Amino acid sequence: MPIRMTLPPTLAARIAASDRPLFGAWSSGGSAVNAEIVAGSGLDVVLIDAEHSPIGLESVLAQLQAVAAYPVAPLVRVPYGDTVTIKQFLDLGAQNLLVPMCDSASQAEEIVRAVRYPPLGVRGVGSALARSARWNRVDGYLADASSTISLFVQIESAAAAANVESILGVDGVDGVFFGPADLAASMGLIGQQEHPDVVAAVLHGIAAARAAGKPAAVNAFVPSSADRYVEAGASFVVVGADVALLARATEALADRYIGSPPDADADGSAPRPSY
Template sequence: MTTSNVPTAHTTQVSNPRLRLLNTLRKKEPALMTFIAIPSVRHAQIVALTGLDGVIIDCEHGHIGDDSMHNSVAAISSLGVSPIIRVRGTSPDILKRALDTGAHGLMIPMINTAEEAAAVVTYSKFPPLGLRGQGSAFPAIGHGLTTPEYMKTANETLLTIVQIESKQGVENVDAIAAVPGVDYLFIGPNDLAQSLLGYTPARGDEPVFVEAIEKIVAAARKHGKWAGRLVNDGPLAQEALKKFDSVAITGDTKAISNWYTAQIACVRP
């Protein structure tokens, strides 16, 4: 079996209404996400009920361990929203542990080479495409399926989202986007700015930064992959969606802080 004739998240004919983020992307509708860093089932439920298509559970920078990761996935998926886990690294045990929660996809930070991207795909796919092991009932539950149904469809319905957020990643982005099994390129603008410019946050109009963004989007388009980025608010999301398939609108900690700061400023100008 060659990877060229294997269905992917882009070409799958599997129809599962539970997979909200994938379904929105495939319908070419704006797909909206946000990050959560706070470990709480109730918090995850509140965020999931705001109208988002996906909630990214941040196990890289957030205060979220294994227990909270499992609970958040269950809470979000039960409400018809796609839980995506941003893992803290690329080792096989980290990828397997995240997938075994029932997440609808993984976001992998700091992918800098095609080899790194290919390794992520290998350990995220069941045989014969990869080396992912099976032994948990939880993944199927998160997809509303039996375990046999899940195992038959997971390779082509799970979203593999790689983050391009370094100078090296931009240099290798065409090769990264070409890797079979990579579905989506996501830009981390703050780390990308730090790598390219030496400071954050970027203003967003620096020529080297703009050129890098364009190169990432062009690579995604060339290889038929989705592209997205982080933005700070709704108006910026509207503008970004003219270019990108999907955006993540800030994160919970910043949203809470900004809201309270703005309201208190009304009282104490």
Template structure:
């Protein structure tokens, strides 16, 4: 789980033990590189105050086109904070139900707050159980970030929870937000299946070992590294400059490139963004609502004290 804050060495970048140090790599161009309004909305929409709902199909298209997509975690359980993240210009926001303060009962409010900004709203459920994933999707998530999957067999089963029959075993309930509140008829279920974004976290040595097989699974769009859990499980807790952790980063990218998937990770310090982009990470979390509040408050206090 990528909830922990990086250690000081990691906050300075990948460090000298990076096996790719000095190797020229081409960073994929981000649609966000030049700044501007929320990327899912045109300038005309911005001026008119309109928004365009971003469904999973659009996000999946951009993922598989190789775009660099920046996002953030929403862990405060606050619709207001979630909306602020959406209005910042990010391409996606993950509502965290595994470690965040919010609950399923409050999820619709957070998803709606993100959606009205034109930003893709994803959910990390409490677990990879069928019920938890189904609830997140029925409540309107464009996709899910599934934690604690360690084997390709678990991933193959979990992918079936994301989609309606006959390709999956998700319960068909088209009057839900995920079913477009009845506006999609049974004949349109296949299109709904195509919209769902599937993201699998890589948090353990066993998941890392199976990364190539996991990336090959249809329905998996992103392999998302959980830095805290992965570093702890590798025996190098918080040592993000260690060779074993950096080797793991490279293995995930290689698996994704081999199968046309995106490599994702959650980072917290701007100094670490460029090195990970250069490694090939294209689905990058830049922090979380709680970290942005804490860092902003600390920066303001330091400035006020003249530090």
């Protein structure tokens, strides 16, 4: 007889059950080893990024398999909110989806439809072929699939920030995720994630999420920023990324043993010469 299986709780369920904010880090290098290292760190969430990283379906699958042995929630960011792409990521077994660049309630509604099976949505049915249902070893998967998935959409444009209340009002959107970098760029403030207008937009969105009874997440690699958003009521904060941690740590080693290059900026950020 085949083993009958159950699926782990979703990220939304973990947030609801937690008495503190959750913290996570990106796995952006396309490496299952990196993802597993992050998964064993003690953080709550591993974010597998298929938007800004050299990651395809096979890599996402390998990372999901690598982190499955750890008590973390994997959150997979798809490249965009396309129905076919979402279907493929769901079938890989991504229970927690993050969809970038959601600017309106109507977009959010289409994304929700992509996540749900008919008659509630348009997700293609292939559970017998897919890891999502563990190849039909999860009893009742087709009927209960919606309860095994949590959906977060990214608020990362001025339009999205203006529409955050209506986006939060869409049934099936479990939470919102603020991307201050893209939000700053959309506001004409590229590279200025700490600009008061950007911070105010994020704080407004967090307050709107709290009023709607839904979790708000935010990217905040600077500790003081993470603290600010936690104090404002963020339920989930992303505090680092594998590639950024490696970049900064190796730069620190070079500074310690070689020193900053003569033409470095005051913060040492200029590229180093090749040796």
